[in-house]
Amino acid sequence: MVSAAALMAVSPVLGASQATTVQAVTTSKKAKTNSGTVTIVLGHNAYIYLKSGKRNTNYKYQNKLWSVIGKGASLKSAGLKTINGVDYYDIGDGNYIKAANVATVDGKKVNHKSTPAKDDNTKTIKLTHNAYVYNNKGVRIKSAGTLKKGTTIKYTGTKKIKGKKYFALANNQFVKTANAKVTSDEPVQDDTTMINIIKNSIVYDGNGQAYDPQQKIIKGAQYVALKAKNIDGKWYYMIGNSEDGEQWIKAVNTTLASGKALIPEDELPNNNDTTSDDQDDTIATLGQDTVTYTANGKATTNSFESGHRVRVTELRYIWEADKNQAELFYKLASDKNGYIKQSVVATISGKPLNAVNTSEEARLSGVVATANDKAPLSAAIAEANNVKASDSYKLATKSARDAYDSAITNAQTMFGAKTATLLDVNNAQAAVTKAKAALNGAKVRVGNLGSLTASEADQIIALVANVNGVTASQVQFNNGNANLTVTSNNGFVQTLNVSDYATVN
Known part of the structure; x- marks a missing residue:
């Protein structure tokens, strides 16, 4: 069994939401040097291999794809087996782990010397200090961040740049030789693609x-990139595959740490903007200590310290009654009712936000409407019966009539609400005015109701269809063109007078 705790500790290697117990199937096969079952603990992240010596890229448990098993994981093994001159531990069902990645067997430390295959020319360095990453001109690549002391990285050789010696990494990146040493103690697999997360990233x-x-990957983690693909013009890396589906992050939020490049060099995204966490995020960095506020501008007991970074989703004016003024606030993504003042924010990065209201709208929303304020609304409500009796209403489209009815209902609610604000009342009044203006119904003008032309008949049918929310094929003339029948979708037949829809010029 792979320890769940161990896997959780190295979940970045396994991918988001993959911290799950994996069962290695125990077999009765006899190992080369050991018999029976032993417990092995991994000292390095490890691939799974088949008995042919080739990687098993489809190793699954509970319908989850496991491309790598993390350092510290504990598994049951049937013992050692040599494949193509390399020692492996048999973890059952035809699957194997390289012995070089095993730290202990039955609790005892082991030191298996790596016996590389003939085509394994991997060379690695281990950082002895935190190290910056440079380009081929010796200019620091700020977006690559700082590589941590103790990190093992594959390198391809050395190069002198402006008189200084560097180790050449993948993707035309370099680190100073003064910050690393060549090592074979921690082998890195040839075909591993490791990526560094340089910005907080949405999954x-x-x-x-x-x-x-929303799921997020935090800046500073390192993942195995399973593959890459372009989605709607943007490159993504796949970092996991669980019962919820595949998990991808934007490549613009990463740098290639080591291994095979999965994205063509001429299509690599520009990730030099380190202030942006994700193109779909807006991040506010606080310039001073602050408390949070409610949607009414009231201070809460929750607080943040200066320098704290928070994701925000909206910018709006909120009326502060005690100060008799409107002020701009950012809405917190982590608290649906929480806000911080714009004035305490030092910097904003990512997706720009525009205010969703005006300072005047904020003022109106903070003042309760009086009876005098509601007088125009009362007049609009009183007028509704006359409007509904008019041809402009009766012969308007069904959607236009529904919109007017809804506006009147809301107006009645706001008129009766004791806590309705000026903004509520004004918006209700504006909605009624707009809906009334859209009522443009009118009768079809004809030369003679008893002798309609084909064009006049078609216009009448079209009007009846629009008013009753049916298709023209559901409307028919009868009784010498004196009446119309409308057959609804449920088969109900309604008889209408032509004179209700047409008038003589």
Whole structure:
């Protein structure tokens, strides 16, 4: 069994939401040097191999794809087996782990010397200090961040740049030789693609849609990139595959740490903007200590310290009654009712936000409407009966009539509400005015109701269809064109007078 705790500790290697117990199937096969079952603990992240010596890229448990088993994981093994001159531990069902990645067997430390295959020319360095990453001109690549002391990285050789010696990494990146030493103690697999997360990143599905509720990968983690693909013009790396589906992050939020490049060099995204966490995020960095506020501008007991970074989703004016003024606030993504003042924010990065209201709208929303304020609304409500008796209402489209009815209902609610604000009343009044203006119904003008032309008949049928929300094929003339019948979708037949829809010029 792979220890769940161990896997959780190295979940970045396994991918988001993959901290799950994996069962290695025990077999009765006899090992080369050991018989029976032993417990092995991994000292390095490890791939799974088949008895042919080739990687098993489809190793699954509970319908989850496991490309790598993390350092510290504990598994049951049937013992050692040599494949193509390399020692492996048999973890059952035809699957194997390289012995070089095993730290202990039955609780005892082991030191298996790596016996590389003939085509394994991997060379690695281990950082002895925190190290910056440079380009081929010796200029620091700020977006690559700082590589941590103790990190093992594959390198391809050395190069002198402006008189200084560097180790050449993948993707035209370099670190100073003074910050690293060549090592073979921690082998890195040839075909591993490791990526560094340089910005907080949203997790997407295979179609580029963010998961709901939102999942995030925090800056500073390192993942195995299983593959890459372009979705709607943007490159993504796949970092996991669970019962919820594939898990992808935007490549613009990463740098290639080591291994095979999965994205063509001429299509690599520009990730030099380190202030942006994700193109779909807006991040506010606080310039001073602050408390949070409610939607009414009231201070809460929750607080943040200066320098704290928070994701925000909206910018709006809120009326502060005690100060008799409107002030701009950012809405917190982590608290649906929480806000911080714009004035305490030092910097904003990511997706720009515009105010969703005006300072005047905020003022109106903070003042309760009086009876005098509601007088125009009362007049609009009183007029409704006359409006509904008019041809402009009766012969308008069904959607236009429904909109007017809804506006009147809301107006009645706001008129009767004791806590309705000026903004509520004004918006209700504006909605009635707009809906009334859209009522443009009128009778079809004809030369003679008893002798309609084909064009006049078609116009009448079209009007009846629009008013009753049916298709023209459901409307028919009868009784010498004196009447119309409308057959609804449920088969109900309604008889109408032509004179209700047409008038003589």
